[in-house]
Amino acid sequence: MTVHRIAAVQMASGAQVAANLQEAQRLIQEAVENGAECVVLPENFAFMGANDHAKLAIQEPFGEGMIQQFLAQTAKQQGIWLIGGTIPLASGDPHRVRAACLAYNPEGICVARYDKIHLFDVDVGSHERYEESQTTDPGQEITVFDTPFGRIGLAICYDLRFPELFRCLLEQGAEIICVPSAFTDITGRAHWELLTRTRAVENLSYLIAADQGGYHVNGRKTYGDSLIVDPWGHVLNRLFQGLGVVTADIDTEHQAQLRQRFPTIHHRKILCQAR
Ligand SMILES: O=C(O)CNC(=O)[C@H](CS)NC(=O)CCC(=O)C(=O)O
DSSP states (O other): OOEEEEEEEEBOOOSOHHHHHHHHHHHHHHHHHTTOSEEEOOTTTTOOOSSGGGGGGGOBOTTOSHHHHHHHHHHHHHTOEEEEEEEEEEOSSTTOEEEEEEEEOTTSOEEEEEEOOSOOEEEEETTEEEEGGGTBOOOOOOOEEEETTEEEEEOOGGGGGOHHHHHHHHHTTOSEEEOOBOOBHHHIIIIIHHHHHHHHHHTTOEEEEOBBOSBOTTSOBBOOOEEEEOTTSOEEEEEOSSSEEEEEEEEHHHHHHHHHHSOGGGSOOOOSOOO
16 A cells, blocks of 8 residues: 555644643644544644743753643553654753754654754744744754654754755655744745745655744734645645644655656756755
8 A cells, every 4th residue: 555644633732731732732633633643743733932032941851841741641542653743842052952853753763853943043034033043052963763554754944945855854764844833924835835835846856834823922923824745846735724634645656656767866967065
């Protein structure tokens, strides 16, 4: 069997961890009822507080804490692969956390961890400035891991703007790239579909983007439009705003044939060395 159903969950997370986990639980259940074998949660699914520093209070050591327990238990109870958006993990620096994406197998074992590498330090408009690096310590390593339905690479939100990261994931054999996100409304309108479809096409990969999509207690609005893109750049399914689940069937046999028939990823030349 080369066809597998994957789901992206869209949320509008708030400042109550327990309430966010309950909502995530409900949406994961809905995805499983729709036949999903793998579910991807958005960035910051368990917590979006009143300001950037608030997450420091709910950070967990890697391998301990209620959010990681929730992810492990849910993966096991539902018998699914669960890609846990991002959660704040302790970094060793008391003022900064790692924005970590943890992946669990159907036994509830954490099999992969990716810490967001590119941090969102930008001016989005006159009233919207982000300085993620003030409260987040950047990751240093790319992450890929194997599942029965293909090799998964991980990237997070602002990482979408850095094609060299995705090339590294491709080099490491990625076939499906999961991108938990919390895109801003302004930049999402301008670039979200463009970036997600481009990263899929240029790497002939499936791309599963689970986004935050609603209003948050910090007064911000996130873009939403969680979507699943196939290696030809076709959007298989999407959800523009609000809470919900996006499912689609991925077919790695079809992908392997496409990569042979239309071999752009084999026609690459090394034109400059990475810094
Ligand atoms: O806004 C929040 O509170 C939650 N957002 C996040 O946690 C992160 C870091 S601030 N957002 C992004 O990376 C947006 C990237 C983006 O929007 C782009 O690249 O255009």
